[in-house]
Amino acid sequence: MKELIDYLLTFGDFKPCQLELITGKAQLTELRKDEYFSKAGQVPRQVGFVVEGVLRGCYYTHTGEEVTRCFISENSLVADYLNFEANLVSSEYLQACTDCKLLTFSRLDWDSLSELVEGWDIAKYKMVQVCLYQKSRKAPVISQDATTRYLEFLERHPLLVNRVPLAYVASYLGVTQQSLSRIRRTIR
Incomplete structure (x- = not known):
């Protein structure tokens, strides 16, 4: 309480x-x-x-x-x-x-x-x-490239990416799960 x-x-x-x-x-x-x-x-x-x-x-x-x-x-x-x-x-x-x-x-x-x-x-x-x-929908602007949207997501929600299924993150970002996996590999 x-x-x-x-x-x-x-x-x-x-x-x-x-x-x-x-x-x-x-x-x-x-x-x-x-x-x-x-x-x-x-x-x-x-x-x-x-x-x-x-x-x-x-x-x-x-x-x-x-x-x-x-x-x-x-x-x-x-x-x-x-x-x-x-x-x-x-x-x-x-x-x-x-x-x-x-x-x-x-x-x-x-x-x-x-x-x-x-x-x-x-x-x-x-x-x-x-x-x-x-x-309210605060997802990054769809006109941004997917990598930029993901980096902004990490900045806004640094602890969420390891707590929620990546399928939900991909859906939030407006990308496929495969695209998100590819983005994650390239920025590591």
């Missing part, structure tokens, strides 16, 4: 009793690698905080190609928040790339904090903005 408390304190000046109320609503959830936090075709039902592990946001194109849009790692909020908030069916997946430990909030608990904790709505707004920014 310490990680969640530290995270919350970056968005609001909560008193210990308020932090206790918030953390009291959180449930420890474990996901195995490849399990889904939320799925396309379903309404997202929870908001999570990543304590350990890496998840990815992905979707399928109309031709069936899988596209990794983002990676979400420790000390980050994970949610398909726009669909969660609007109670709409999602068009993307949030999937565990590694075994994960999350602290999760149901819709009821997440919403009830607005009534129970002074300053929650302001902090929630700030947390959601960061979450949405992290989930």
